[in-house]
Amino acid sequence: xxxxxxxxxxxxxxxxxxxxxxxDAGVTGMTVTExxxxxxxxxxxxxxxxxxxxxxxxxxxxxDVLADVADAERVAEVIAAAARTGKIGDGKIWITEVDRVxxxxxxxxxxxxx
Amino acid sequence: xxxxxxxxxxxxxxxxxxxxxxxxxxYGGMVRGKxxxxxxxxxxxxxxxLAVVWAAIAFSLAxxxxxxxxxxxxxxxxxxxxxxxxxxxDGYGIVxxxxxxxxxxxxxxxAIITPALITxxxxxxxxxxxxxxxxxxxxxxxYGPIAHMVFAGGWLADxxxxxxxxxxxxxMNAGAAALxxxxxxxxxxxxxxxxxxxxxxxxxxxxTGILWFGWAGFNAGSALAADGIAGQAIMNTFLAASAxxxxxxxxxxxxxxxxxxxxAASGAVAGLVAITPCAGFVGGMAPVYIGLIAGAVCYLALGxxxxxxxxxxxxxxxxxxxxGLAGSLLLGFFADAAINPAVTNExxxxxxxxSLLGDQIVASVVTIAYSFVVSLAIGLxxxxxxxxxxxxxxxxxxxxxSQHAEVAYAE
Numbered sequence: 001x002x003x004x005x006x007x008x009x010x011x012x013x014x015x016x017x018x019x020x021x022x023x024d025a026g027v028t029g030m031t032v033t034e035x036x037x038x039x040x041x042x043x044x045x046x047x048x049x050x051x052x053x054x055x056x057x058x059x060x061x062x063x064d065v066l067a068d069v070a071d072a073e074r075v076a077e078v079i080a081a082a083a084r085t086g087k088i089g090d091g092k093i094w095i096t097e098v099d100r101v102x103x104x105x106x107x108x109x110x111x112x113x114x
Numbered sequence: 115x116x117x118x119x120x121x122x123x124x125x126x127x128x129x130x131x132x133x134x135x136x137x138x139x140x141y142g143g144m145v146r147g148k149x150x151x152x153x154x155x156x157x158x159x160x161x162x163x164l165a166v167v168w169a170a171i172a173f174s175l176a177x178x179x180x181x182x183x184x185x186x187x188x189x190x191x192x193x194x195x196x197x198x199x200x201x202x203x204d205g206y207g208i209v210x211x212x213x214x215x216x217x218x219x220x221x222x223x224x225a226i227i228t229p230a231l232i233t234x235x236x237x238x239x240x241x242x243x244x245x246x247x248x249x250x251x252x253x254x255x256x257y258g259p260i261a262h263m264v265f266a267g268g269w270l271a272d273x274x275x276x277x278x279x280x281x282x283x284x285x286m287n288a289g290a291a292a293l294x295x296x297x298x299x300x301x302x303x304x305x306x307x308x309x310x311x312x313x314x315x316x317x318x319x320x321x322t323g324i325l326w327f328g329w330a331g332f333n334a335g336s337a338l339a340a341d342g343i344a345g346q347a348i349m350n351t352f353l354a355a356s357a358x359x360x361x362x363x364x365x366x367x368x369x370x371x372x373x374x375x376x377x378a379a380s381g382a383v384a385g386l387v388a389i390t391p392c393a394g395f396v397g398g399m400a401p402v403y404i405g406l407i408a409g410a411v412c413y414l415a416l417g418x419x420x421x422x423x424x425x426x427x428x429x430x431x432x433x434x435x436x437x438g439l440a441g442s443l444l445l446g447f448f449a450d451a452a453i454n455p456a457v458t459n460e461x462x463x464x465x466x467x468x469s470l471l472g473d474q475i476v477a478s479v480v481t482i483a484y485s486f487v488v489s490l491a492i493g494l495x496x497x498x499x500x501x502x503x504x505x506x507x508x509x510x511x512x513x514x515x516s517q518h519a520e521v522a523y524a525e
Binding site (some may be wrong): 048049050051084 | 244293309366369370371377413416417429
């Protein structure tokens with residue numbers, strides 16, 4: 001168990017900053033997905049012809065990064081620093097255990113596969 | 115026969131025809147993405163079906179026996195009999211300086227867009243086959259008689275009511291039919307609790323531009339000549355659209371906090387609707403006043419559907435019924451004989467007293483009542499026989515897939 005998965009939900013316009021910061025920090029790969037959801041920010045309001053709509057799901061970007069156990073905390077901190085605006089809706093980061101990682105092309109596993 | 119007038123009316127006819135695809139985009143942008151083709155199809159299909167119905171019979175019912183002071187035309191021009199490149203037959207009740215067939219084509223473009231206006235009210239839930247039958251029958255039983263009464267020297271025109279380009283014939287008429295249909299068909303599934311925000315407002319803005327452009331043919335073409343009244347009408351049309359956009363946005367900003375893109379588009383269309391009956395009968399700054407009032411009034415009229423609890427999805431009642439009514443009544447205040455000698459009773463503000471205003475009220479009430487009642491009757495028969503509304507599963511799936519087996523935006 002020497003690999004962790006760092007998952008971050010961030011504001012879409014912060015994606016470029018996060019990507020650059022992660023590359024500068026030596027991260028060699030990531031997976032990015034467009035997602036929508038809500039946290040304490042809990043959606044936003046749109047008004048069309050006088051009718052107010054509460055939109056629960058706000059567009060966000062999800063970033064998944066695999067990292068060595070020793071690096072996981074640092075990677076999470078790099079993401080947090082790059083994605084932070086200080087305003088509500090900045091998102092969340094969590095770290096989970098990964099049972100096994102394999103590089104498909106070579107069959108290398110775990111830390112060697114990163 | 116006048117070649118200058120003919121040249122302008124050829125162009126005006128093409129301009130008005132272009133309004134229907136413009137309307138399709140205007141409405142299409144406002145519906146949810148799964149219903150956009152359904153909306154575009156209803157509008158484009160009006161161009162398919164109604165031109166043929168017009169040529170076969172509706173033109174004759176509307177414009178046959180013009181000037182008879184009556185309720186409806188006759189069958190003289192059915193199947194385009196005697197409708198050709200020359201002037202109309204001797205003794206015809208409308209004086210024309212253009213080919214009779216061009217007049218028929220010009221009026222055909224009005225007959226196409228009027229039923230198409232209704233589609234905004236019944237968005238997202240009207241069965242395509244029911245729609246096709248409805249608009250075909252409606253053109254004959256509702257549009258034909260009202261066009262005759264107002265445009266072809268029928269009894270409302272005889273009485274003294276004025277309608278330059280269709281405040282009654284087109285807008286109040288379509289608006290009243292829309293109201294009848296939404297009362298019959300019921301609310302969209304989930305309305306008003308589920309958000310149903312517009313899926314593509316850029317389409318709506320593009321559609322607004324096309325409508326605005328085409329409206330030059332609609333209003334200035336209604337002079338049926340390339341003359342001073344046509345020039346006045348085009349300026350009035352553009353000014354009213356601009357002023358109504360301002361009127362709408364000011365009220366919207368004060369009430370809801372933002373000036374919206376959809377508000378700018380809707381306000382401009384409300385102004386175009388309101389100036390339609392007035393276009394060749396008013397002058398000076400009157401179109402600005404009419405536009406400002408119409409923009410504000412139509413915005414406030416959005417509240418009608420909330421108050422009475424019906425789902426006029428894209429606000430056809432607020433924009434076309436109320437906008438057309440506002441324009442027709444305001445004509446009773448602003449009509450100016452110095453602009454157009456056809457104004458025999460001037461408006462209240464021109465010192466003409468309330469006579470014209472009275473006629474405008476009667477014509478508006480008759481138009482709205484006739485259209486509402488007959489549209490309701492046609493709708494009831496269709497609902498009892500083939501059903502007006504798609505079923506729940508089809509509504510969840512969307513009109514595009516359920517009615518047409520297509521999707522607008524493939525993965």
